[in-house]
Amino acid sequence: MSNDPKSRDEALAQLAWQVEAGIDEALEETPVMRYGPAASEQPDAQPEPRSAPHQPSPALAPPPDRPRQEPAAPVAADDARASAHALAQSARDLEALRAILQDFDGCALKATAMNLCLADGNPEARAMIIGEAPGADEDRQGKPFVGRAGQLLDKMIGAIGLTREQVYITNLLFWRPPGNRTPTPAETAVCLPFVERQIELVGPEVLIFAGGASAKTLLRTTTGIMRLRGRWARYEHEGLSQAIPALPTLHPAYLLRRPAEKRLAWRDLLTLKAFLDGKEQAQI
Numbered sequence: 001m002s003n004d005p006k007s008r009d010e011a012l013a014q015l016a017w018q019v020e021a022g023i024d025e026a027l028e029e030t031p032v033m034r035y036g037p038a039a040s041e042q043p044d045a046q047p048e049p050r051s052a053p054h055q056p057s058p059a060l061a062p063p064p065d066r067p068r069q070e071p072a073a074p075v076a077a078d079d080a081r082a083s084a085h086a087l088a089q090s091a092r093d094l095e096a097l098r099a100i101l102q103d104f105d106g107c108a109l110k111a112t113a114m115n116l117c118l119a120d121g122n123p124e125a126r127a128m129i130i131g132e133a134p135g136a137d138e139d140r141q142g143k144p145f146v147g148r149a150g151q152l153l154d155k156m157i158g159a160i161g162l163t164r165e166q167v168y169i170t171n172l173l174f175w176r177p178p179g180n181r182t183p184t185p186a187e188t189a190v191c192l193p194f195v196e197r198q199i200e201l202v203g204p205e206v207l208i209f210a211g212g213a214s215a216k217t218l219l220r221t222t223t224g225i226m227r228l229r230g231r232w233a234r235y236e237h238e239g240l241s242q243a244i245p246a247l248p249t250l251h252p253a254y255l256l257r258r259p260a261e262k263r264l265a266w267r268d269l270l271t272l273k274a275f276l277d278g279k280e281q282a283q284i
Helices: 003-018 077-090 094-102 136-141 148-158 183-202 212-219 254-255 260-276
Strands: 120-121 128-129 167-171 206-210 233-237 244-249
Touching: 077 094, 077 183, 077 212, 094 183, 128 183, 128 212, 136 148, 148 254, 148 260, 167 183, 183 212, 206 260, 212 233, 212 244, 244 260, 254 260
Parallel strands: 128 167, 128 206, 206 244
Antiparallel strands: 120 167, 233 244
């Protein structure tokens, strides 16, 4: 780095911007030297003989006694979802579901995540909260909603008399996307059967969808969260004997960026409290 204070300030500002964007870890096991001398400049390097234009180097041709191997065909997305569904349905309880996910290799996010981040809270709770995906803090601890957004969530439910031990908390995805990027539709789809099975096993009285990703995915709609929030919805799928009331609301991470919208989330929380206190019926 240059000794120029201006250059140092610019470099630190760029680093801070990357951390704010979620770029907080390297994905290579060893550093890559991108600014070293070229191979031809190394002391032991020998100049390559001239060859005719467009003639491939002999070193690039496969050895005559080793047949070329075709790359393995990728697993089709439909096959991955079908496998996930079968595995999820085989889980008799939440511990079995966790063990299955520990061994599950159908989601590419597992290769870059530190820990499986399945759930936290009370599996016998009346209310089940579903967010989108783990962040850096969640990835390190293996629990959902433990970072800044999780601390705000604790305050939000605490304002209506609930603690983390009185709710059950999970996400649509169980492994952190690198750099906190938006999950792909394929990643969401392969985790969805496990989320649905969780809902079946917990059997909550009410579902709270924290954020547009969980609300739109589980309600199978394209309507945005600002139109969905605060309104009772009907969650159902073939594994449930009856529909479950669902209340979409704003994600705590969004509220950290837009604190003025906390007033809307507060209205949603009061609606949830009225339901849990038996003072309001869910209109689904």
